Amino acid sequence: MFEFGKSIPVKVTWPFFVVAALIGFLNSLNLIGTLFWIIVIFVSVLIHEYGHALTSKFFGQRPRIELIAFGGLTYPEGPKISGFKEFLVILAGPMASLALSFLGFFIFALPEVRSSPYAVYPFLFGFVNAFWTVVNLLPILPLDGGQLMRVICQGIFGFRGYMISAGISIFFAASAVVGFFFIGQLFLGIIFMFLLFQGIEIFKQVRRMGESDFSEEVRKDLSQAELFMAEHNLAEAEKLYKKIKDHAKEGFCFAKASEALAKMASMKQDYKEVYSLLNPIRSQISLDGKKILLKASFEEKDYPLTIEMASIVFQDEPGPIEALLAAKAGVMVGENELAIQFLRVALDLGIDKTVIDDPAFQKLRQDPLFQKVILEK
Secondary structure, eight states: OEEEOSSSOEEEOHHHHHHHHHHHHHHHSSHHHHHHHHHHHHHHHHHHHHHHHHHHHHTTOEEEEEEETTEEEEEEESSOOOHHHHHHHHHHHHHHHHHHHHHHHHHHHSHHHHTSTTTHHHHHHHHHHHHHHHHHTSSOTTSHHHHHHHHHHHHHHTTHHHHHHHHHHHHHHHHHHHHHHHTTOHHHHHHHHHHHHHHHHHHHHHHTOOGGGGOHHHHHHHHHHHHHHHTTOHHHHHHHHHHHHHHHOSHHHHHHHHHHHHHHHHHTTOHHHHHHHHGGGTTTSOHHHHHHHHHHHHHTTOHHHHHHHHHHHHHHOOOHHHHHHHHHHHHHTTOHHHHHHHHHHHHHTTOOGGGGGOGGGGGGTTOHHHHHHHHHO
16 A cells, blocks of 8 residues: 555555456456556546546545545545535546546547557557446446436435435446346456445445435534543533434434433433334344343333344344343243243353243243253253
């Protein structure tokens, strides 16, 4: 990895050159050709990203560039700009690539160049930039075409436009995968399959977002509340989280604030409050939040939910306390076999053996499976 540039910092990672060399070798099968392709890809990607970055800087932002395995990224840090300006920042990248394409074809068209044995190099330079400009403008996230589509959709449909553009992206990415595989372009098919998976993940994330997630004020409040939590200033943190929750109503920031408030309520053993905060958003909360909801659901006698949350938690991080609560919940809903299985897990994970004598398991005393657990332990 190396870095250069002060006004616009540029970081180049080693996987960028590895992938560029692989592309070069597959297209040339010789050392000179591989080196040519590395140079072409480096210059093309860098100028493309400078197109984004210079336009971003013109609008008062502080951009930085990073060249990674399959291309480049420009991070337009600083003040938020309007949708129209963002559209221009995104469009500037493909326009820079198009200018490089014209330059390559212009040099190739010069008589003294066209008649030389090196004419193929400017032609390939122009062709590569033209081809990737067209591909990059496809409405597929996170390509520039997908980002342009996102800005347009958000301008028309508001924050829901992001989800609409993600849906459009999935359709075009899937079509590209099928198309490239059909014509035998396996490498391009694999790249677009990767983009398809990215688009699906983006769609899943965006589907959980709300309008407030695009609010600078809400996100600033969330950052400040998290800072208060880190400083153990719980009173101020609670005020801010309540403000965010009341303002947001839905989405990522709402879920984040609700979970933080639930954790504070859990410290006070206010399980009714925890249950009311987390149950409606249980598909959006973290693993820690799921553990808290598991305990709260048991205390609030929602035993089916206790078992459901235990099953989810156990996929990532089995714990003896969660297993014991699920075992007791299993008894309460008449799922004796399930209860005994959870009890065995709790014991295997190190829970004190005296839990076998807990009155909650009285109904299981005569069950042969329970007797077997007793003998094993």
